[in-house]
Amino acid sequence: MTKTASLRLEGLCRRIGERAILDGINLEVAAGECLALLGPSGCGKSTVLRVIAGLDPCDEGRILLDGRDITHRPPARRRVAMVFQSYALYPHLSVERNLTLGMELRGVPPEQREQELAAVLELLQLGGLRRRRPAQLSGGQRQRVALARALLRKPQLMLLDEPMSNLDAQLREELRPQLRAILSGGRAPAIHVTHDQQEAMGIADRIAVLHDGRLQQCGTPRELYHHPANLFVAGFIGRPQINLLPQDDGTVVGIRPEHLVAVDSGGVPVRVRSREWHGASQQLLLESAQGPLRWTCDGNQEIGEELRLGWEPRHEHRFREASGERLGSPGRHA
Amino acid sequence: MRGGTRTALVALLLLWSLGPMLWQLYTSLRTPEALLAGAGGLAGGWTLANYGAVLGGDPPFWRYLLNSTVVGALSTLLTLALAIPCAYALSRRRGLLRLLVGGGLLAAAVFPYVLLFLALLQVARQLGLANSLLALCLPYAGLQLPLAVLLLQAAFAELPPELEESAVLEGFSLWQRLRWILLPLMGPAVVSTGLLVFLFSWNEFPIALTWISRSELLTLAPAMARIAGSSVYTVPYGAFAAATVLGSVPLLALLLLFQRQIVAGLTQGAIKG
Numbered sequence: 001m002t003k004t005a006s007l008r009l010e011g012l013c014r015r016i017g018e019r020a021i022l023d024g025i026n027l028e029v030a031a032g033e034c035l036a037l038l039g040p041s042g043c044g045k046s047t048v049l050r051v052i053a054g055l056d057p058c059d060e061g062r063i064l065l066d067g068r069d070i071t072h073r074p075p076a077r078r079r080v081a082m083v084f085q086s087y088a089l090y091p092h093l094s095v096e097r098n099l100t101l102g103m104e105l106r107g108v109p110p111e112q113r114e115q116e117l118a119a120v121l122e123l124l125q126l127g128g129l130r131r132r133r134p135a136q137l138s139g140g141q142r143q144r145v146a147l148a149r150a151l152l153r154k155p156q157l158m159l160l161d162e163p164m165s166n167l168d169a170q171l172r173e174e175l176r177p178q179l180r181a182i183l184s185g186g187r188a189p190a191i192h193v194t195h196d197q198q199e200a201m202g203i204a205d206r207i208a209v210l211h212d213g214r215l216q217q218c219g220t221p222r223e224l225y226h227h228p229a230n231l232f233v234a235g236f237i238g239r240p241q242i243n244l245l246p247q248d249d250g251t252v253v254g255i256r257p258e259h260l261v262a263v264d265s266g267g268v269p270v271r272v273r274s275r276e277w278h279g280a281s282q283q284l285l286l287e288s289a290q291g292p293l294r295w296t297c298d299g300n301q302e303i304g305e306e307l308r309l310g311w312e313p314r315h316e317h318r319f320r321e322a323s324g325e326r327l328g329s330p331g332r333h334a
Numbered sequence: 335m336r337g338g339t340r341t342a343l344v345a346l347l348l349l350w351s352l353g354p355m356l357w358q359l360y361t362s363l364r365t366p367e368a369l370l371a372g373a374g375g376l377a378g379g380w381t382l383a384n385y386g387a388v389l390g391g392d393p394p395f396w397r398y399l400l401n402s403t404v405v406g407a408l409s410t411l412l413t414l415a416l417a418i419p420c421a422y423a424l425s426r427r428r429g430l431l432r433l434l435v436g437g438g439l440l441a442a443a444v445f446p447y448v449l450l451f452l453a454l455l456q457v458a459r460q461l462g463l464a465n466s467l468l469a470l471c472l473p474y475a476g477l478q479l480p481l482a483v484l485l486l487q488a489a490f491a492e493l494p495p496e497l498e499e500s501a502v503l504e505g506f507s508l509w510q511r512l513r514w515i516l517l518p519l520m521g522p523a524v525v526s527t528g529l530l531v532f533l534f535s536w537n538e539f540p541i542a543l544t545w546i547s548r549s550e551l552l553t554l555a556p557a558m559a560r561i562a563g564s565s566v567y568t569v570p571y572g573a574f575a576a577a578t579v580l581g582s583v584p585l586l587a588l589l590l591l592f593q594r595q596i597v598a599g600l601t602q603g604a605i606k607g
Contacts, residue, residue, distance in 0.1 A: 055499050076505045088496035092518045101514060102504035153504060 013060035036204030081155035254317035267310030361575035421486030489523030
C-alpha cells in the first residue's frame with residue numbers, strides 16, 4: 001500500500017532574523033534507508049527535522065518526497081511521522097487511545113483499526129500495557145508507544161528526534177538493535193537525529209554530520225571514521241577524540257588514539273599523565289613535545305616509564321589548518 | 335506543641351472565613367424578637383418563618399435563583415466560547431503583538447467596571463435591551479472576557495508544544511486538536527475560569543439593578559437589596575439572612591462539585607505534570 005519513497009533536500013535554508021539556523025542543506029535519503037543527523041547541540045539538526053515535517057517554515061530550498069515538492073504543503077498532509085524527544089504522548093489517554101485516536105480521526109474503519117493496533121502492539125511488545133496511561137509507563141515503554149503511534153501513521157517518511165536521550169545508558173544499548181530492526185523493516189526513509197555518535201553508528205546506514213547549520217559530511221560510519229572530510233568531523237567522530245598535531249607548514253596531522261603504537265626507536269617520546277583501565281582496553285593521556293596525546297591500547301599492554309609512540313603513515317590524516325579541509329589522498333579503507 | 339499551634343491557626347482561619355456565613359445562618363433561623371434580645375436565651379426563638387416569608391413572596395424567591403442561574407450559565411458559556419479561541423490564538427503568537435494584546439487585556443481586566451454602568455445603561459436604552467435576561471449576558475460576558483482570555487492563554491501556553499505538533503503531524507485539524515488534545519488537558523483551567531465568570535454574574539449588582547426593572551426578571555443581588563429595603567421602619571434581618579443563605583447554596587454546591595478541578599486549576603504549573 002505504501003509506495004516506496006525517497007527524500008531529497010535541496011539547499012534548505014532557515015533563518016531567524018539575521019542568523020542562519022540552516023545554511024544550504026543538501027541531503028538525499030533512499031527508500032528504506034536510515035540516516036542519522038549527528039552534531040553537537042545547537043547545530044540545527046532538530047531544525048532540519050522540523051522543517052521537513054513542516055513545523056518550522058523553510059526560507060529557501062526545496063523538500064522533495066518521492067519526487068513531489070512538499071516544501072509548502074501543510075504538515076498534516078505530508079504523511080510524515082515524528083517521534084519527539086519527549087515522546088509527546090497524550091497524557092490523558094490510555095496507550096490504546098493514544099494509538100487509535102489518530103486513525104479514528106483520519107477515518108480508518110474500526111475493523112482495520114483493531115487489526116493494525118493488534119499488529120503494532122505485537123511488534124513492539126506493548127500488549128499488556130494497552131489500558132495504561134503514559135504516566136504509568138517507564139521511559140522505554142513510552143518510547144515504544146511513541147514509535148508505535150508513528151508507525152500507525154503509515155508514514156512516507158519517519159523522523160526521530162533524539163528518541164533515546166531520555167533513557168539510561170543500559171536501556172539505550174538494549175533498544176538500539178530493536179529500533180534498527182524496526183526502522184530497516186519499514187520501506188519509508190527514516191531520519192534519526194542524535195548527538196550520540198555511538199547511537200548514530202549503531203542505528204544508521206549513513207550519517208550526516210551537521211555543524212553550525214551546515215552539512216559537514218555525509219557518508220557511511222566507515223567513511224566518516226576513515227576519511228573525515230574536515231577537522232570538525234575528524235574531531236567529532238571517534239572516541240576518544242583524534243589527536244591533532246599542528247605542523248610547521250600550516251597543516252594539521254590527525255592520528256586516532258587507537259592507531260598509535262609503542263615503538264623501540266624513533267617516534268615521539270612521551271610521558272604518562274593519567275591512565276584509565278577499562279579491562280579489554282586502556283586509555284592513556286600522555287605528554288609529548290607536540291602537546292598532549294590520547295592513546296588507546298590493549299588492556300594487557302605494559303606501560304613503562306620511558307615510552308616512545310609511532311604510527312603507520314597509512315593511518316595519518318592531513319588537514320589544512322586555516323580552513324580545516326582534508327588534504328591529499330585518504331587511506332586505503334573504503 | 336507545633337501541631338497544637340497549627341491546629342489553632344487553622345481553626346482561627348476557618349472561623350475567620352466561615353464566621354460571617356455561620357452568623358447569617360444563625361440570623362436566618364431566629365425570630366426578630368430573639369435577635370433583638372441578644373445572647374439571652376438560645377433555648378427558644380428558633381423559627382423557619384424567615385424562609386417561609388422569602389420563599390412565599392411575590393414573585394417567590396426561587397424565581398430569582400432561577401433568573402440568576404440562567405444569566406450565570408449563559409454568560410459563562412458565552413464567555414468561554416469566545417475566550418477559548420482568543421486564548422488559543424494569543425498563546426500561539428510571539429513577540430510584540432502578544433505583548434500589546436496581553437497588556438490591553440490586562441488593562442481591561444483591572445478596569446473598575448462600575449465606571450461603565452451609566453454608559454452601558456445608555457446602550458441598553460438605545461438598543462432596547464432593558465428587561466431582558468438574555469441581554470444581561472452581553473455585558474457580563476464582555477466584562478469577564480479579558481480576564482478569561484488571560485487565564486486561559488496562560489493555561490494554553492503551559493501545555494508542551496510537542497503535544498499539539500504531534501497531533502498536527504497525525505493529521506488532526508485545528509478543531510480536532512482542541513477537542514481531543516488541548517481542551518481535555520485544560521479541564522481544570524476551563525472549569526476554574528468558568529466558575530469565576532459565573533461568580534461574577536451571580537454577584538453583579540449595578541448593571542442588573544439598572545437594566546432590569548420588572549420584578550419577576552430580577553436577579554439575586556437586586557432582589558435581595560429589595561428585601562432589605564422593603565420596609566421604611568424596620569430592617570428585616572431574618573428575611574435578608576434567609577435570602578443570603580438560599581443565594582449561596584447553589585454556589586456552594588458548584589464549588590463542591592468542581593472542587594478537584596478548582597484546586598488543580600489554581601495550582602497549575604506549580605509542579606510538572
